[in-house]
Every structure is written in structure tokens, then in C-alpha cells.
Amino acid sequence: MIMHHWGNDVRFHEQARENNPYVYTGDSPANEVMHDRLVQISRYVDEAIVQDYEVYPYVERYYKKVHVVPIAIDLEPFTPVFPKKDVRRPLILHAPTNPDFKGTLVIEAAIKQLEKSYDFQYLRIEKMNHEEAVKLFSEADIIVDQIRCGSHGLFSVEAMACGKPVIAYIRDDLALKFPPELPIVNANPDNVADRIKFLLENPETRSELGMRGRAYAEKYHDKKVVVDTLERIYEQLPS
Structure with a gap:
């Protein structure tokens, strides 16, 4: 058996x-609850999988081995539509699936401030199914994900698969743990307005990051790639 956290x-x-001074952990159980669960699980399971090195330190002491395996997605539903360089009113998207965790209040305060000086559209992805959200992706010029966690999530991967530039917070101490071609624009609550402003002012960069993001998703997050890694992990598990 193997556990996935x-x-x-x-x-x-x-x-x-x-x-990470910005992180929100209000959705995590009490420390004692998490510890007890991990102790119970690791009595029977020797190895675990996590999606990145932000999660890794929380579980490494409980298992004999922890594997880092990137988030896997099916690229088929995501047709890349790279941002146009001559768009008049760029569209910014954000999905406040968990506003406290993602930093939505700070993001939207930055949006409100920038609206005073820049002409763009802003939409929240909410109250729609996944298929509708993916269709909206194709119209976006900038996608803002989570700016408090210290690592990107599934929303960032889907946005990159759609060929869009992504803003998210990658902790400085984790940056080198990711592949060097990670194209995410790094932003935290202190500078997210400046990062959005930068992309608003640089349409060519938006297009370039969109193309790099799609290539990154294909190389590291395509389910066909990730499944090979999983198979190798399963094959070496003790029988």
C-alpha cells in the first residue's frame, strides 16, 4: 500500500x-489529530506520495520513504489559447474556491486598486461546473491562483495547460525544488499588485509565459507522463 497526501x-x-508568514492553515485539523492519523496510517503503510516539497516536510518523519510526484491532469480537455498581444481589455481570472487559503481578499483589493489606472476585466470563477470554467479559461489573459500557500495548486496547472500566464506564490526556499523552467509569476500578498501590473503592461510577456506554461504542463503534469512515475513507484513497493 501507499498513501497520498x-x-x-x-x-x-x-x-x-x-x-511562510502568509500561510493560512485554518482548514487543517488540529496538530494532534493530524499526528495521530499519520501515526496510525504509517503503522501499516511504509511509503507516501506528495505533490511537491511544500507538503514533503510535514510527512517525511512518519514514513520510511516519501515520493514527490507532480499533480497529474488529462490534457485532452485543455486546448491552449495563448493570450493575444493586441487585446484591448485583458481579462483576469481568479477562482476563490477557498478564499482564505488563496488570499482572495488581498488579490481583489489589488485588482480594485489597479482598476483606477488600467483598463481590464476581472471575473471570479465560481458557481459554475468545471467544463464551464475551462471554457472561460480560453478567454483569459492572466490567471491569478493562490498567493499564501507557498506552492502552486491544480488551478495553476490547468491554467498553464490552457496556455495562460499564472500568478502564484512560490516560497523562496522551494523555488529551486521545482524544474528551472517553471513559468509561474511569483507573487505574495505584499507584491501581488505589482505582479499583476507587470503582466498588464507587458502583453508580449503574457503570450510568452502562456506558451511556456503549456510546454511545462505537457512535460511535467500530463497524466501520460505522471503515470509512468507512479508505475515505477508501485513496482518497487515491497510485496
Whole structure:
């Protein structure tokens, strides 16, 4: 057997704040609950999978081995539509699926401030099914994901698969753990307005990042690529 952890199920509160002053852990259980669960699971399961090195430290002491396997998606539904360089009113999207965790209040305060000086559209992806959201992706010029966690999530991967530039927060101490061609524009609550402003002012960069994002999704997050990694992990598990 192998266990797969995703983040909030194991994000110990104080530990998360050691390297990240912005992180929100209100959706994680109490430390004691997470510890007890991990102790119980690791009695029977020797190895675990996490999606990145932000999650890795929370579980490494409980398992004999922890594998880092990127988020996998089916690229088929995501047709890349790269941002046009001559668009008159860029469209910015944000999905506040968990506003506190993602930093929605700060993001939307930055949007409101920038609206005073720039002509663009802003839409929240909410109250729609996934198929509708993906259709909206194709119209976007900039996508803002989560700016508090310290790593990107599934929304960022889907946005890159659609050929869109993505803004998210990647912790400085984790940046080198990702592939060097990660095209995400790094932003935290202190500078997200400046990062959005930069993309608004640079349409050629938006287009370039969109193309790099699609290539990144194909190379690291395509389910056909990730499944090979999973098979190798399963094959070496003790019988």
C-alpha cells in the first residue's frame, strides 16, 4: 500500500509558518489529530506520495520513504489559447474556491486598486461546473491562483495547460525544488499588485509565459507522463 497526501490534511500549523508568514492553515485539523492519523496510517503503510516539497516536510518523519510526484491532469480537455498581444481589455481570472487559503481578499483589493489606472476585466470563477470554467479559461489573459500557500495548486496547472500566464506564490526556499523552467509569476500578498501590473503592461510577456506554461504542463503534469512515475513507484513497493 501507499498513501497520498495533498496538503491541508497534513499541514501542521506552526511548522507551516516557519518558512511562510502568509500561510493560512485554518482548514487543517488540529496538530494532534493530524499526528495521530499519520501515526496510525504509517503503522501499516511504509511509503507516501506528495505533490511537491511544500507538503514533503510535514510527512517525511512518519514514513520510511516519501515520493514527490507532480499533480497529474488529462490534457485532452485543455486546448491552449495563448493570450493575444493586441487585446484591448485583458481579462483576469481568479477562482476563490477557498478564499482564505488563496488570499482572495488581498488579490481583489489589488485588482480594485489597479482598476483606477488600467483598463481590464476581472471575473471570479465560481458557481459554475468545471467544463464551464475551462471554457472561460480560453478567454483569459492572466490567471491569478493562490498567493499564501507557498506552492502552486491544480488551478495553476490547468491554467498553464490552457496556455495562460499564472500568478502564484512560490516560497523562496522551494523555488529551486521545482524544474528551472517553471513559468509561474511569483507573487505574495505584499507584491501581488505589482505582479499583476507587470503582466498588464507587458502583453508580449503574457503570450510568452502562456506558451511556456503549456510546454511545462505537457512535460511535467500530463497524466501520460505522471503515470509512468507512479508505475515505477508501485513496482518497487515491497510485496
